[in-house]
Amino acid sequence: MTQINVNVDGADYSDDVEPRMLLVHYLRERLGKTGTVVGCDTSNCGACTVHLDGRSVKSCNMLAVQADGHEVTTIEGLATNGELHAVQQAFHECHALQCGFCTPGMIMQSVDLLNDNPKPSEDEIRAGLEGNLCRCTGYHNIVKAVQSASGAVTSGGGRS
Amino acid sequence: MTVTEERPAGPGKEIGSARRRKEDQRLITGRTKFTDNIQLTGMLHLAMVRSPFAHATITSIDTTEAKASKNVVAVLTGADVAEEQGALPCAWPITPDQKSQPHPSIAVDRVAFAGEIVAVIVARSAAEARDAADMVDVDYDELPAALDLRKAAVDSADTVLAHPDLGTNRSAFWQFDSADAGTGSSVDDAIRDAEVTIEREYRQQRLIPAFMEPRSTVVDPTGEQLVMWSATQVPHILRLMLAMTLGISESKVRVIAPDVGGGFGGKLQVTPEEVITLLAARRTGKPCKYTETRSESLMAAHHGRDQWQRLTLTAKKDGTVTGLKVDLLADMGAYLGLVTPGVPILGAFMYNAIYKFPAYQFSCTNIFTNKTWTDAYRGAGRPEATFAIERLMDELAAELGVDPLEIREKNWIKHEEFPFATVAGLEYDSGNYEAATAKAKEMFGYDELRAEQKQRRESKDPVQLGIGVSTFTEMCGLAPSRVLGSLSYGAGGWEHASIRMLPTGKVEVVTGVSAHGQGHETAWSQIVADRLGIPFEDIEVLHGDTQISHKGLDTYGSRSLVVGGEAVVKAADKVIEKAKPIAAHLLEASADDLEFKDGRFGVKGTDKGMGLGEIALAVFAAHNLPDGVEPSLDSDATFDPVNFNYPHGTHLCALEIDTETGGIKMRKYVCVDDIGNIVNPLIVAGQVHGGLVQGIAQALWEEAVHDESGTLVSASFVDYLVPTAADTISFDIDHTTTPATTNTLGTKGVGEAGTIASTPCVVNAVVDALRPFGVNDVQMPCTPERVWKAINSSSPKGDDPTEAEAQPHFDAEGGVA
Numbered sequence: 001m002t003q004i005n006v007n008v009d010g011a012d013y014s015d016d017v018e019p020r021m022l023l024v025h026y027l028r029e030r031l032g033k034t035g036t037v038v039g040c041d042t043s044n045c046g047a048c049t050v051h052l053d054g055r056s057v058k059s060c061n062m063l064a065v066q067a068d069g070h071e072v073t074t075i076e077g078l079a080t081n082g083e084l085h086a087v088q089q090a091f092h093e094c095h096a097l098q099c100g101f102c103t104p105g106m107i108m109q110s111v112d113l114l115n116d117n118p119k120p121s122e123d124e125i126r127a128g129l130e131g132n133l134c135r136c137t138g139y140h141n142i143v144k145a146v147q148s149a150s151g152a153v154t155s156g157g158g159r160s
Numbered sequence: 161m162t163v164t165e166e167r168p169a170g171p172g173k174e175i176g177s178a179r180r181r182k183e184d185q186r187l188i189t190g191r192t193k194f195t196d197n198i199q200l201t202g203m204l205h206l207a208m209v210r211s212p213f214a215h216a217t218i219t220s221i222d223t224t225e226a227k228a229s230k231n232v233v234a235v236l237t238g239a240d241v242a243e244e245q246g247a248l249p250c251a252w253p254i255t256p257d258q259k260s261q262p263h264p265s266i267a268v269d270r271v272a273f274a275g276e277i278v279a280v281i282v283a284r285s286a287a288e289a290r291d292a293a294d295m296v297d298v299d300y301d302e303l304p305a306a307l308d309l310r311k312a313a314v315d316s317a318d319t320v321l322a323h324p325d326l327g328t329n330r331s332a333f334w335q336f337d338s339a340d341a342g343t344g345s346s347v348d349d350a351i352r353d354a355e356v357t358i359e360r361e362y363r364q365q366r367l368i369p370a371f372m373e374p375r376s377t378v379v380d381p382t383g384e385q386l387v388m389w390s391a392t393q394v395p396h397i398l399r400l401m402l403a404m405t406l407g408i409s410e411s412k413v414r415v416i417a418p419d420v421g422g423g424f425g426g427k428l429q430v431t432p433e434e435v436i437t438l439l440a441a442r443r444t445g446k447p448c449k450y451t452e453t454r455s456e457s458l459m460a461a462h463h464g465r466d467q468w469q470r471l472t473l474t475a476k477k478d479g480t481v482t483g484l485k486v487d488l489l490a491d492m493g494a495y496l497g498l499v500t501p502g503v504p505i506l507g508a509f510m511y512n513a514i515y516k517f518p519a520y521q522f523s524c525t526n527i528f529t530n531k532t533w534t535d536a537y538r539g540a541g542r543p544e545a546t547f548a549i550e551r552l553m554d555e556l557a558a559e560l561g562v563d564p565l566e567i568r569e570k571n572w573i574k575h576e577e578f579p580f581a582t583v584a585g586l587e588y589d590s591g592n593y594e595a596a597t598a599k600a601k602e603m604f605g606y607d608e609l610r611a612e613q614k615q616r617r618e619s620k621d622p623v624q625l626g627i628g629v630s631t632f633t634e635m636c637g638l639a640p641s642r643v644l645g646s647l648s649y650g651a652g653g654w655e656h657a658s659i660r661m662l663p664t665g666k667v668e669v670v671t672g673v674s675a676h677g678q679g680h681e682t683a684w685s686q687i688v689a690d691r692l693g694i695p696f697e698d699i700e701v702l703h704g705d706t707q708i709s710h711k712g713l714d715t716y717g718s719r720s721l722v723v724g725g726e727a728v729v730k731a732a733d734k735v736i737e738k739a740k741p742i743a744a745h746l747l748e749a750s751a752d753d754l755e756f757k758d759g760r761f762g763v764k765g766t767d768k769g770m771g772l773g774e775i776a777l778a779v780f781a782a783h784n785l786p787d788g789v790e791p792s793l794d795s796d797a798t799f800d801p802v803n804f805n806y807p808h809g810t811h812l813c814a815l816e817i818d819t820e821t822g823g824i825k826m827r828k829y830v831c832v833d834d835i836g837n838i839v840n841p842l843i844v845a846g847q848v849h850g851g852l853v854q855g856i857a858q859a860l861w862e863e864a865v866h867d868e869s870g871t872l873v874s875a876s877f878v879d880y881l882v883p884t885a886a887d888t889i890s891f892d893i894d895h896t897t898t899p900a901t902t903n904t905l906g907t908k909g910v911g912e913a914g915t916i917a918s919t920p921c922v923v924n925a926v927v928d929a930l931r932p933f934g935v936n937d938v939q940m941p942c943t944p945e946r947v948w949k950a951i952n953s954s955s956p957k958g959d960d961p962t963e964a965e966a967q968p969h970f971d972a973e974g975g976v977a
Contacts, residue, residue, distance in 0.1 A: 020287070034197035035190015037421075039372050040454035044877035047372060075190035084188070092184040095842045098850065099677030100187030101372040101421030107188065122890065129885040133877065135372045135422050136677050137846055138853035138914075139885040 004068040008033065009077025017064045023057075024048040026064035027074060035076040035104050039133070046132030049105035050074045056112035058105075058131070075104035078111070087111050087149045096145035098136035106132050110146045119150055174686035174696055175905070178842040181682040182701075183675075186419075193418040195376035195391045196451045203378075204233055206440055206450035207289035208433070209279035209296045210460065211271035214305035214530040214870025215322070218269050221279055222297040229292035231284040233444055238268035238278065241439055246405040248495070249430055251397075251650035252502035254526070258332040261323045261528070263495040265432035265439075271300070272322060272494035273532050274871050275459035277432055282440050282448065305530040305870040309491045310468060313527045322494060322528035331492055331526040332501060336508050336584065338520040344583035347472075347521040350483025354474035358555045363939050364544045366466040366491070366864040368458050368874075369537050370882050373421020375461060376451040377434045379441035386442065389416045390434055393423040394714040395674055397498070397651070399706045401430040402438065417704035420676035424854065425536030426461055427676065428716045429498050458875045463864055464537020466491035467504060467544055473552045479560055479570045483519035486511050486548065490526050493533035499540075500533055501526050502649060506541030506635075509584040513549045514593050514633045514808060515571040520583040530870050536716060538854055538915045542634045550630045550920035551927075551937075558931060564629045564924070565597060565606075572631065575898075586635060588806045590898040591834060593631060600810040600832040603892055609814050609828075617932055625827075626815045626929025630921035633808035636909035638717030641800050654800035655719070656711040657727035659688070659735050661793040663780035665773025667692065667699045669731075672712015673724035674704045678911065679843040680720060684728055686839055687905070691732035692772055693759020711798070718807075718909025721839065726903040727799040734795035739775045742793075745786040746770060746778060805900045807908040809833030811921040817929040822948030824860065824926065830892045831917065836900040836908035844910050848893050851914020857883050858915075859922035861941050881941075 001016040008031055015030055027033040027050070036059060039047030043061040050059045051073040059072075078085045087110050090096070097103040106129065113120065113128035120128065125146045126139070134142060186192055223235040238245075247262040267276050279296045283289035306312040306322040312329040322329050338344030351357065378389040386408065392398050395415040403410035420427065433450050441448040452461070472485040490504040508522045539546075553571075557564040573580045575592040582588060601607075606627075613625040638644070641652030656672035669684050681701040689696045702708050712724075736756050743761035744751040747768055754761045762769035775793065778784065782791035811831040817824055829852065838844050861881040865874045874880040899906025919940070926942045927935060935950045 018287070028197070029199070033190070034194070035192060037192075037194060037373070038196070039374065040877050042454065042876045042878050045372065045454070075188075079189060088188045091188050092180055095181065095846050097184060097187055098679070098846055099372065099420065099422040100183070100192065101194065103187050104190050126885040126888070131884075133372065133882050133884060135370060135424065135854075135882065136850045138849035138851075138891070139888050140849040140890050141846060143885065143890060 002065050004065055006067050007071045009074055019063065019065055021064045022060055023062040023064045023067050024059035027059060027072070033074050033076055036074045037101060037104060039101065044133065045102070046109060047102050047105040049108040049132065051108060051112065056109050075107060078107065085111065087114065087145070090145040090149035094141045094145035094148055096137060096141040102132060102134040106134060106142060110149065113146065114150055120146070122147070174689040175839050177686070177840070179682055179686055179696065179840055181679050181843070182685060183679060183681050194373055194421055195378055195389045195418060198378045198389055198449070200378070200380055200447035203447040203449055204282050204284060204440070204444055205286040205289045206437060206448055207281045207286070207293040208277045208456065209281070209293050209298065210456070211267065211274055211276045211278050211300070212871070213271060213300055213302050214274045214307065215303040216271050216300035217303060218267060218271065218278060219299040219301055223279065225297070226281060226292040226295040229288065229295055231288045232281060232292045233284065234282040234440065235296065236266065236280040236282070236440065238264060238266040241266055242268050244406070245435060245439060246407070248432060248435065249401045249405050249498060250496040250500060252499045253648055254334050254501045254505055255332045258501060259326050259328065260331065260496045261326060265435040273530050275532060277436065280436050280440065282444060307529055307531065307866060307870050309466065309489055309527055309529060312529050313489050313525060322530045326528070329528045331496065331528055334505055334524045336522045338583045341585055343581070343585045344517070345519040347483045347485045347519040350474045350519040351472060351485065354482060355477045356475040356556065356559060358473040358552055358559060360471050360552060360555060360937065362469045362471065362548055362551060364465040364467040364469065364547065365940050367464045367537055367858055367862055368864050368880055369424045369426025369461070369464060370458065370880065371422035371424055371426050374452045374454055374457045375427065375431065375433065376449070377437040378447060378449045379437045380447040381441040381445055382447070385412050385414045386438060387414045387416065388434065388438060389418055391420050391427060392417050393420065393427040393674060393676055393716055395704055395706055396672065396712045396714050398430055398434065402435070406435070406438070415706045417674050423676045424538040425464060425540055425716060428536045429462055454877060455875050458880055459872050460532060462497050462535040463493065463532050464534055465544065466534050469544065469548050471548050471552055473556060475556055479556065479562060479567045481515060481517050481571050484511060484517050486522045488524040490524055491531065491534055492526050492528050493531045494528065495533040497533045497535040500535045502647065503534065503536060503540045504544070505647065507545035509586050509635055510542050510545035511549050512583050513546065514573055514631055516573055517583050531866060532872070538851070539912045540717070542912065543855065543916045543919055546630070546632045546634065546916050547920040550632065551923060554629065554924045554927065555936060558936065568631050587803060589803060589901040591633065591806060591808050592896060592898050593808060595896045596808065596832045596834050597631060597810040599894060599896055600812050600830050603832065603894060604812040604828065604830040606812065622818060622820050624817050624819055624929040626817060626925035628813040628815070628921040628923070628925025628928060630811040630917045630924065632811065632917040633806050634912060634916050635804035635806060636718035636912060637722035637801060637805045638719045639804060640802055651713065652800065653713065653719070653723065654798050655713055655724040655727045656796065656798045657724065657731045658796045659731045659794065661735060661776040661779070663777050665698065665776055667694050669699060669701045669728060670709050671701060671703045671724050671728060672709055672714070673720040674712070674714045675720070676715065678715065678720060679840065683721065683839045683843060684725065687725055687728055688732055691729060692735060694772065718911040721907050722805050722900065722903055722909050723799060723801055725905060725907065727797050729904055730797035730799055731795045734797060735793050738793050738795060739772060741786055741789060742779060743770050743775055746775070746784065801902055803902045805902055805908045807833060807835045807910060807913050809913060809917055811917045813921045813925045815922070815925040815929060817926065817947060819951050822944035822951065824942065824944065824947065826889050828892070829889065832894045832896055833910070833913055834896045834898055835910045835913065837897060837906040838895065839905070839907065845893060847910045848914045849891055851912060852891055852918045853883055853888055855915040855918030856922050858919045859940055859942060861887070863941050
């Protein structure tokens with residue numbers, strides 16, 4: 001067991017974890033952050049995407065111990081003071097989700113994409129979301145949502 | 161947390177408005193209830209030991225080391241549960257003499273596909289269960305495996321058998337013949353007299369539904385009932401089947417489908433993993449959870465499609481089709497799942513599509529192989545049918561040198577000919593193929609793109625343009641119970657709904673369908689809001705728990721709105737009916753003088769009236785009701801449709817093909833679908849977009865590939881190519897509207913339309929681009945390699961690199977050998 005100290009969605013946590021425990025399992029099973037989900041075992045699907053110090057990472061592709069001393073933002077910490085993040089709002093407005101399983105990861109990746117490139121072209125959006133799979137929407141409305149949010153996103157997503 | 165909602169246009173105007181979904185709030189904030197999120201006190205975790213062999217005898221299983229592993233509570237083998245596990249159900253024996261092999265949840269003495277479960281670890285954590293799974297020592301005697309569908313279909317002494325005890329790989333033969341049925345003439349006469357004959361053999365490759373949420377099951381055995389949460393499309397069917405196959409009283413089983421992350425037919429099943437989790441929970445007395453890995457999901461959750469189609473289309477020289485003969489081999493895989501045998505049969509009535517063919521014959525032989533069993537996947541039978549006929553119509557057009565839309569128009573049912581009795585014995589209620597096609601052509605810029613294509617051909621541009629056409633229809637809204645009965649399906653196709661009028665004026669709508677992404681909570685609220693005049697926000701839609709929604713047949717086959725939505729309408733009408741005499745009593749008026757409008761009973765010719773909410777409160781109090789009237793407005797309805805319904809549409813696709821590399825780039829995709837009246841255009845667009853991409857993925861990318869020993873080599877998302885955002889484009893979609901006549905809302909199903917239509921549209925575009933090279937087919941998925949080889953091969957069928965034993969073209973007389 002290794003002790004880690006992590007800030008997740010604004011709260012500090014101190015836990016003993018098995019060295020082999022993945023970050024996503026730590027978030028889900030130890031902290032109850034079940035908003036972040038697991039969709040594959042090869043880091044292809046991106047459903048588990050969270051932010052580590054403000055940048056998107058696939059939390060199935062990282063050990064919990066690697067998050068020691070870092071800040072993690074999950075889908076559950078994206079809204080601030082009861083206000084949805086612009087990307088969350090845009091996903092709702094544009095019907096960019098159906099079953100919603102890929103949605104947490106897709107939103108977290110979209111926020112990261114817009115942080116990097118606030119006014120992306122359609123091609124840039126599509127390339128930027130390539131690491132996140134969705135089986136329901138055909139991506140059409142996800143692309144629209146990111147385009148729509150790009151008009152509204154002015155600063156870094158997630159917690160400030 | 162609030163989201164701003166645009167206000168509806170006014171009372172009675174919810175249907176048709178692009179309501180943002182009620183479901184979204186929890187899904188975009190991570191406040192979800194997927195099955196794997198559930199943790200119960202003392203919960204145990206399962207891991208499966210799966211066969212690496214496609215076909216083998218189990219000679220011994222040594223679980224000693226696994227049992228001694230840290231925190232392992234139990235290890236179960238097939239022998240341990242042989243007396244209690246029963247056999248997994250198949251609800252659709254298509255013929256009385258259908259051959260089938262009992263399907264145990266845990267294999268007992270033989271495995272019949274790679275991935276079949278041979279032992280189960282129950283441990284205190286998922287990781288410890290996984291660790292112990294690696295310690296189970298199973299000895300196998302490998303047996304020859306039946307892997308090639310066409311070889312497996314041959315009955316001869318040296319045919320490798322998937323199940324040696326059956327003595328054949330042939331499960332069933334099913335035929336429809338229009339001459340025998342009296343719905344048309346003889347197809348053999350049509351072939352004899354044909355002026356033009358098109359014969360083709362098409363491959364429907366094996367696909368994997370690949371829903372995003374891996375399947376997960378939790379069973380809590382504490383308390384009076386066994387409670388199962390499962391990532392399922394069919395909680396009601398699952399409960400019934402668990403009771404029937406395990407001998408548990410149905411009233412002692414409660415199934416809950418909480419948030420479910422997609423299904424596409426892939427969660428229309430009663431799975432070994434569900435049964436095993438229940439058995440483990442019952443044995444240990446503790447809550448148990450099993451969540452599959454993605455590799456397990458791709459390997460062992462049921463697959464879809466996998467057919468060879470032998471097709472003969474006959475026509476006159478003027479392009480009038482005179483007959484169609486369809487002869488299928490359908491791969492069942494190793495076992496018959498819930499509706500496995502019926503999937504190809506769902507296509508039987510659709511090969512004639514939108515056309516007026518005088519003669520038609522459909523034959524299907526269901527074959528066992530040592531692969532994962534196949535079952536429903538989005539469209540189930542109808543994509544295969546649509547692919548075949550839409551590819552053939554293009555081939556006929558090419559043969560006669562006319563535009564593919566022209567040949568279709570020559571043969572399709574004209575809008576004034578509805579209702580139309582088809583050669584397959586169905587009655588199409590409504591449609592307008594001319595209108596949808598005209599609109600699609602205009603949106604697409606059909607003539608301009610044809611001109612560009614001509615120019616590129618003439619200039620021998622290395623980048624050629626292909627234009628694909630698909631004018632599809634489908635039968636959906638499964639289904640009229642009598643029809644299902646005539647097809648030997650084990651259940652009916654009705655749907656149930658209840659409406660509960662709460663004293664505060666809020667409304668609970670209980671539906672028997674089970675959404676897993678479709679947006680029923682929103683759409684059903686819109687329907688009830690209009691019908692009862694209750695605000696959209698005051699309506700709560702409840703589903704997916706057999707103790708709340710006690711009756712239903714769940715979600716698949718584009719049935720939820722057209723069957724389940726109609727049940728909701730009928731229940732709402734009963735509420736109004738029950739409220740009326742009470743309103744009359746309270747208003748001291750005659751019931752005949754009341755009219756119900758916008759949620760209010762008004763006395764005609766006066767301003768006196770009473771809202772439904774006020775009546776609900778008065779009914780709750782029950783202080784002043786008419787004599788003999790029960791104090792309840794709550795109402796139930798069960799709706800059984802009299803017919804399927806028949807969405808249709810025209811899809812057009814433009815592709816650029818780099819003839820030097822075989823690379824394909826989609827440039828434009830237009831579709832105009834007629835799905836009758838639309839309840840929520842936003843949700844409809846989502847269904848169409850997602851459906852299109854699944855169909856396009858069959859055409860271009862996806863295939864479950866097995867190696868020569870029967871191992872699935874595309875068992876991860878590295879190898880099974882679910883498309884990404886970077887692979888796809890934005891679509892131009894629109895609608896024409898001819899309301900269905902078999903439900904009061906005039907709606908038609910939309911869940912499967914995109915998938916059914918788009919596959920042939922894309923392959924037609926690929927072949928269209930390559931016709932100048934003498935190519936008339938490219939096998940799916942049309943990979944750059946296959947396209948390049950087709951261009952650079954002398955064979956008109958293109959060159960198929962993965963089917964070394966592909967047979968030469970079949971002769972006209974040959975049935976399936």
